[in-house]
Amino acid sequence: MLGTMATVLSATIVNVALPDIMAEFGIGQGQAHWLASGFIAAMTTTMLTTGWLLDRFGLRRSLACAMLLFSVISVAGGFSQSPEMLIAARIGQGAVAGLMQPMAMYLVFRIFPRERRGQAMGIYGMGVILAPALGPVLGGVLVDQLDWRFVMFAPAPVTALGIFMVWKFLPRPVAPLQLYPFDFRGLVWLALAVVSSLDALNHLQAPDQNGVRILLGALLAVAATTLFVRRERRARHPLLQVSLLRQRSFLFANIGAVALGLALFGSTYLIPLFVQTALGFSATEAGLLMLPAGIVLGLTFPIAGRLADRRSARGLITFGMVLFAASAVLFALSDLSLGFVWLALWAVIGRIGLGFMLPALSTGALNPLEPHQLGYGSSTINFTRQLGGAYGINLVALTLEYGEHAAGLPTINAFHTAWWLVAAFVALAVWPVWRIRD
Incomplete structure (x- = not known):
């Protein structure tokens, strides 16, 4: 959980610092968005290596080494002297994050029986969601009170604590490790x-x-x-086991995961930029706007997790998609006169939708798999979710760039177009998700 919290914190905390980073290095939005999309692209690329790492080195050694490397890169990135150095550090963070994140899901599904996996994912998700809930708030305070560089330092203490806990609590491998080429x-x-x-x-x-x-x-x-x-x-011994995608439920759950990634990362990138650029909010206000949504999402996860053990996965995922699409439409209809409370409510509605999607997607995808397939299965479902996030952020940035501008910045109309795009992509994914077998 700590490893995933650090990766999600790194993915979200930098967004509220983008205006300050752009001002200090004199770069535009087209280059600055690589701080987010470069992280996600690297994370996406390395996720499929998790199955091999678990077989070759075991969970304990793989996770500890990844956390150590992540801490070092985070600290180094905070001392960047050029935009190229900062982007390189973000790409390095993303590459290591891609190794860590599937390991948590693998452990949950490897240890808990099928009838308790949804509940376990809900509790795990409640803890992990503290990162995106507190990330924008912490990032806003760090940017306004200290300096944007502290948003790079922030995840390092989390992974440092994680290293200690890995060596103290995670067991050494019991089964023999598998030695096959990467x-x-x-x-x-x-x-x-x-x-x-x-x-x-x-x-x-x-x-x-x-x-x-x-x-x-x-x-x-x-x-x-x-x-x-x-x-x-x-x-x-492939990175992506194509045979897993021949299973109907696993394939359609992965299509839903693409939509989830686009919704999660696209909105997390878009909301702070939207309220700061178009509505004139400060970095702290942008972070506080996301705080109620994060808290509600944390409360939603345990409920959605228990429901995932008892109810139809496709029904829960579809319900979550409808809620998130409604949230995106409400943002698309927002104007300059809309107050802080209403915008926070639109974010809350979207986060409730995400809360219902994640546990059900995990159980719908991984429950049909055999224990020896869980390592590759968890890396694949995480891979497709991050792939949706990577392309989602780029499509959102592209939409803003082609949208209406004033004084070199996207206007509220450009942001409205981006919100309609996010809503449309999520709505289109309802059809394949509905075909997941219960």
Whole structure:
């Protein structure tokens, strides 16, 4: 839980610091959004390596080393002297976060029986959600009272405590570790596919100056994706076990996870930027706006977790999607006269929807799997969720860039368009989710 809290804290806390970072380094929104999307892209790329790490080194050693590396990178990133150094640190944080996050879900599903996994995920989620609940608030206070650099330092104490607890509480491996080669070729093709496609999307913000680069990026992404799929189908020990996707419920749950990632990371990126840029809120006010939503989400998780053990997974996920889509529509209809309380309420509605989606998606995807498939299954469902987040942030940033501007900044109309886009993507995912078998 501490490892996941640190990764989620890192993913969300930097958003309220973006205006200050942009001002200090003199960079635009097109480059600054790589601080968020670069983190998510790196996290997405490395998530599929978790299954191999667990088989090769065991959970105890893998998690402790990942937490140590994450702490070092976080501290180093806080001392960045250029935007390139800061982006590199964010990418490093994301790469290590991608190793840590699936390990928690693997442990929950490996230890708890099927009839208690939803409850366990709900309790786990309640603890983890403290990070995005407190992250924007903590980030806003750190930015306003100290300096934006402290948002990079903030996750390090969490992972430092996690290292101690790993060595004290996690057991040493009982079963013999499996020694088989790592799929480096698959990782290279996957990294090329993710990075080139995100780079092409990023440069679409200025297509006239980057036409050749956009075309080459798109072609490279298609070629790398094709080679990755071919490699995973033929490799003896692939990063992505294609056989898992032949299971109907697992496949449709992963499609729902893409929508969940887009909703979670797209809205977490969009809300602070929206209220600070279009509505004139301070960083602290932007953080406080998200606090009630985080608290309500923390209270929702245990309830949704218990329901996930007893009710239809597809029904709970669909209910959550409808609530979140409604929240996005309400933000899209908001104007400059709307007060703080109403905006906080729209955020609360969206977070309740997310609270119902996450435990049910996990149980719907992983309950049908055998114990030996849980390592790769958990890394795959986390991978697809992060993939949705990576592309969601880029699509939101692209929408803002093409939207109406005033004095070099997106107007409220540009933000409205972005909110409608998020609502549409979540609504479209209802159909495949409804096909998950109970």
